[in-house]
Amino acid sequence: MQANRLSFDVKPNAHPMDEASRLKAFENLGFGTLFSDHMAVVRWSADKGWHGAEITARAPFPIDPASSVLHYAQEIFEGMKAYRTADGRAVLFRPEENARRFNDSARRMAMPELPEADFLAAVEALVRIDAKWIPEGEGSLYLRPFMFASETFLGVRPSKEYIFCVIASPVGPYFKGGAKPVKIWVSETYTRAAAGGTGAAKCGGNYAASLVAQSEAAAQGCDQVVFLDAAEHRWIEELGGMNVFFVMQDGSITTPPLGGTILPGITRKSLVALAREEGFTVNEERYSFDQWKADVESGKVTEAFACGTAAVVAGIGTVKHSGGEFRIGNGETGPVTGKLREALVGIQRGTREDRHHWVRAIEGA
Numbered sequence: 429m430q431a432n433r434l435s436f437d438v439k440p441n442a443h444p445m446d447e448a449s450r451l452k453a454f455e456n457l458g459f460g461t462l463f464s465d466h467m468a469v470v471r472w473s474a475d476k477g478w479h480g481a482e483i484t485a486r487a488p489f490p491i492d493p494a495s496s497v498l499h500y501a502q503e504i505f506e507g508m509k510a511y512r513t514a515d516g517r518a519v520l521f522r523p524e525e526n527a528r529r530f531n532d533s534a535r536r537m538a539m540p541e542l543p544e545a546d547f548l549a550a551v552e553a554l555v556r557i558d559a560k561w562i563p564e565g566e567g568s569l570y571l572r573p574f575m576f577a578s579e580t581f582l583g584v585r586p587s588k589e590y591i592f593c594v595i596a597s598p599v600g601p602y603f604k605g606g607a608k609p610v611k612i613w614v615s616e617t618y619t620r621a622a623a624g625g626t627g628a629a630k631c632g633g634n635y636a637a638s639l640v641a642q643s644e645a646a647a648q649g650c651d652q653v654v655f656l657d658a659a660e661h662r663w664i665e666e667l668g669g670m671n672v673f674f675v676m677q678d679g680s681i682t683t684p685p686l687g688g689t690i691l692p693g694i695t696r697k698s699l700v701a702l703a704r705e706e707g708f709t710v711n712e713e714r715y716s717f718d719q720w721k722a723d724v725e726s727g728k729v730t731e732a733f734a735c736g737t738a739a740v741v742a743g744i745g746t747v748k749h750s751g752g753e754f755r756i757g758n759g760e761t762g763p764v765t766g767k768l769r770e771a772l773v774g775i776q777r778g779t780r781e782d783r784h785h786w787v788r789a790i791e792g793a
């Protein structure tokens with residue numbers, strides 16, 4: 429199967445950021461504003477397949493104005509994190525899931541698949557060379573593998589050339605308020621994905637289409653938008669970039685089912701497993717916005733939270749919609765949300781037993 433694994437040519441950055449500047453920058457980490465010294469790059473062309481794998485100084489790509497990604501948005505990405513554990517290891521969380529999902533996205537967008545072993549090798553080689561960029565403590569090194577169509581061609585068909593790249597960004601908490609619960613806006617104007625569309629693919633186009641709804645949320649004083657389904661405008665799907673869960677008073681947990689219009693989150697999948705282990709009944713079933721509102725009023729829903737690699741688990745405190753707003757529980761992060769967050773973060777950071785072997789140490793990092 430993996431006879432021809434890519435081998436990465438390593439060309440160290442001749443001008444890496446000096447240690448003092450890096451440590452200074454670490455004192456005030458935001459999300460996705462600071463980048464490490466290197467990047468991983470692999471090219472694909474119809475005649476050569478994958479080739480030219482290298483780890484090199486992070487630098488701009490020269491891009492032709494007719495490059496197809498600029499016109500038809502053939503682009504996909506992943507999001508994952510490297511953590512520095514208390515015992516000094518550099519670890520990734522379920523990276524093979526990202527590799528697999530990347531190829532699911534590639535197929536949907538008519539792009540070439542990158543063998544999972546090569547995807548993982550690119551990520552690991554980058555973390556290894558930029559290991560000092562993994563912040564200690566609560567921060568992590570956010571990794572962004574992505575691929576875009578790079579052929580110079582304006583005709584409408586899949587590109588015959590692509591660039592795969594991985595960049596790394598040391599990050600602090602995703603939301604400015606840290607662990608404070610978020611306020612979300614229910615979009616009644618815009619939808620994110622329809623049956624047969626690209627909702628389950630992690631592609632830039634989904635985000636481009638969601639930004640106006642996200643701006644509407646921000647204008648309403650909310651942190652994030654929550655989308656309803658495209659057919660009936662009734663069923664809760666997910667946030668702009670996070671999956672959503674509802675905690676019921678009877679100890680059960682509900683999350684919308686995957687089915688093509690929702691991004692199959694790795695955090696979502698992990699939390700479903702952890703919640704079941706903690707004794708919760710987890711129902712993956714459709715849940716309408718009206719029901720949610722009624723259940724919060726009656727006290728049947730006690731907590732809600734959003735989850736994804738970037739923010740991990742964020743309690744939802746307040747929900748705003750065109751008809752008003754309601755608070756969930758006392759508006760604070762609830763105990764079940766807190767417990768699940770702790771369980772997951774503990775595994776990711778090596779302070780809890782990793783029974784599922786989800787954590788993968790990077791040797792030499």
Ligand SMILES: *Cc1c(COP(=O)(O)O)cnc(C)c1O
Nearest residue numbers: 669670671691693694695736737
């Ligand atoms: C990436 C993403 C998620 C979360 O997926 P994780 O694998 O948990 O990071 C959820 N929704 C959307 C739209 C996403 O792009």
